[in-house]
Amino acid sequence: MKLSLRIWRQSDAAAKGKMVSYEIDEVSEDASFLEMLDVLNERLISEGQDPVAFDHDCREGICGACSLVIDGQPHGPQAATTTCQLHMRKFKDGDSIDIEPWRAGAFPVVKDLVVDRGAFDRIIQAGGYISAPTGTAPDAHAVPIPKQDADAAFSAAACIGCGACVAACPNGSGMLFMGAKVTHLALTPQGQPERATRVLGMVAAHDEAGFGGCTNTGECAAACPKEIGLDVIAQLNRDFRKAAVRAA
Amino acid sequence: MSTDLQSRTAAPPVKRARAPWKPWRSNIGLKIAMAVSGVLMVLFIIVHMAGNLHIFEGREEMNAYAAGLRSFGEPILPHESLLWVLRIGLVASIAVHIWTGIVLSVRSHHARPVKYAHRHKNKGESPNAYFVMRLGGIVIFLFVVWHLLDLTWRTVNPVKEAHDAYGAVVATFSPERWPVTVFYLLALVALGFHLRHGIWSAVQTIAGPGAKWRRRTQAIALAVAVLIVAGFAVVPLAVTFGLVS
Numbered sequence: 311m312k313l314s315l316r317i318w319r320q321s322d323a324a325a326k327g328k329m330v331s332y333e334i335d336e337v338s339e340d341a342s343f344l345e346m347l348d349v350l351n352e353r354l355i356s357e358g359q360d361p362v363a364f365d366h367d368c369r370e371g372i373c374g375a376c377s378l379v380i381d382g383q384p385h386g387p388q389a390a391t392t393t394c395q396l397h398m399r400k401f402k403d404g405d406s407i408d409i410e411p412w413r414a415g416a417f418p419v420v421k422d423l424v425v426d427r428g429a430f431d432r433i434i435q436a437g438g439y440i441s442a443p444t445g446t447a448p449d450a451h452a453v454p455i456p457k458q459d460a461d462a463a464f465s466a467a468a469c470i471g472c473g474a475c476v477a478a479c480p481n482g483s484g485m486l487f488m489g490a491k492v493t494h495l496a497l498t499p500q501g502q503p504e505r506a507t508r509v510l511g512m513v514a515a516h517d518e519a520g521f522g523g524c525t526n527t528g529e530c531a532a533a534c535p536k537e538i539g540l541d542v543i544a545q546l547n548r549d550f551r552k553a554a555v556r557a558a
Numbered sequence: 559m560s561t562d563l564q565s566r567t568a569a570p571p572v573k574r575a576r577a578p579w580k581p582w583r584s585n586i587g588l589k590i591a592m593a594v595s596g597v598l599m600v601l602f603i604i605v606h607m608a609g610n611l612h613i614f615e616g617r618e619e620m621n622a623y624a625a626g627l628r629s630f631g632e633p634i635l636p637h638e639s640l641l642w643v644l645r646i647g648l649v650a651s652i653a654v655h656i657w658t659g660i661v662l663s664v665r666s667h668h669a670r671p672v673k674y675a676h677r678h679k680n681k682g683e684s685p686n687a688y689f690v691m692r693l694g695g696i697v698i699f700l701f702v703v704w705h706l707l708d709l710t711w712r713t714v715n716p717v718k719e720a721h722d723a724y725g726a727v728v729a730t731f732s733p734e735r736w737p738v739t740v741f742y743l744l745a746l747v748a749l750g751f752h753l754r755h756g757i758w759s760a761v762q763t764i765a766g767p768g769a770k771w772r773r774r775t776q777a778i779a780l781a782v783a784v785l786i787v788a789g790f791a792v793v794p795l796a797v798t799f800g801l802v803s
Contacts, residue, residue, distance in 0.1 A: 315732065318675075363746040408675060413674055481662075481669055481688070483666075485585075485586075513584050514584065523588065523589055523667035525666075525687045526687060528685070531683070532682045540762070541772065543766075544765075548765070551586075
């Protein structure tokens with residue numbers, strides 16, 4: 311395959327970036343999107359140029375490190391798929407592909423396609439955990455949890471924290487991420503003691519980091535590689551309202 | 559990632575001076591205030607729409623209805639007491655709705671300072687929400703200003719007698735003043751889209767339903783929006799086409 315790429319290049323956080331065009335030849339259909347960028351980078355290095363910086367880690371679709379807004383869509387055109395699991399067979403020979411970093415005030419660009427997602431860590435630090443020592447995993451039947459709740463908690467816990475929801479949101483809101491964490495812990499018995507302080511703390515950290523509000527447009531859920539739905543934002547709203555009323 | 563890159567730090571996020579954080583001033587807190595004020599206004603316009611339909615009963619009944627709104631509760635309550643409750647409630651709702659709308663829009667603007675070079679069609683559940691709520695809200699606000707000048711204060715209405723509500727409606731939507739009717743209908747379209755998203759969005763914000771009830775709320779919101787638009791549109795259309803004169 312032959313492709314024309316337009317990639318966001320920005321030498322450092324302070325620099326003014328721009329889209330730069332690259333032609334790339336003989337791309338295998340079986341290559342993943344990141345492998346295609348690896349091929350480009352090999353060439354750039356051999357030519358003595360600065361390779362394109364991008365985040366990646368497991369390349370199995372489970373770690374949340376990879377990002378990239380491909381043709382205006384976080385993680386590219388294939389639904390429920392991370393960039394590392396996107397393959398070049400999804401594109402046609404001769405295609406022109408635009409690659410940009412996540413765009414959000416709370417996710418400043420570090421270099422090229424790499425953004426600082428530390429704002430998500432700060433949200434988690436503000437309450438997205440259980441502070442009681444829980445020891446080793448309990449026996450499956452030791453703590454009864456209704457099947458429905460266990461399934462919903464597990465679906466929410468599938469969030470890999472990649473930030474595609476923020477990248478897709480026209481308001482740069484992190485509510486799908488935050489909702490997933492709140493829901494996951496709100497549906498399990500272990501999450502109950504800190505349920506109210508958790509949601510208040512996380513919402514404060516979310517706003518403090520500069521994320522926007524939710525307009526229920528649903529772009530986040532459409533972009534989520536783990537198919538987390540708007541019901542986690544509903545749970546977040548509900549828990550926040552109850553906790554805020556009780557705190558007032 | 560190269561080791562060089564790991565040692566780099568990103569630019570610190572832009573900090574804006576802000577009052578101390580309170581739950582009600584958070585993005586969700588303001589959205590709840592916006593949702594509650596919106597629901598109150600939806601209840602008002604349903605009553606308003608139903609009341610308008612008195613026009614089809616003729617001049618006497620329509621004007622009696624308008625007078626009845628003023629004398630409601632008399633002699634136990636003072637004159638226009640119902641109207642003053644509605645006026646104060648509406649002004650408060652509008653103020654809260656617009657204020658929260660501006661604050662949240664400004665925050666959104668800061669939260670997404672750089673646009674994507676490649677624009678892709680939205681594919682969420684309410685793909686045009688961003689546009690119909692903010693731009694539609696401005697259109698509806700301008701319409702309400704016109705509407706008050708026209709049918710409440712009669713500044714731009716040929717009929718100045720306050721008690722003749724029927725005459726004022728017939729005069730403003732008369733066939734030779736067709737641009738007024740067109741403007742009214744366009745504002746209704748903006749209102750319809752605003753309500754279709756606004757109603758389910760308000761329920762999502764206040765009550766936080768599960769996926770099944772979210773879908774049902776979306777259907778109910780569409781039905782209510784269509785009902786309200788149709789109920790309001792039938793009056794100017796009937797007058798412009800000479801069915802009521």
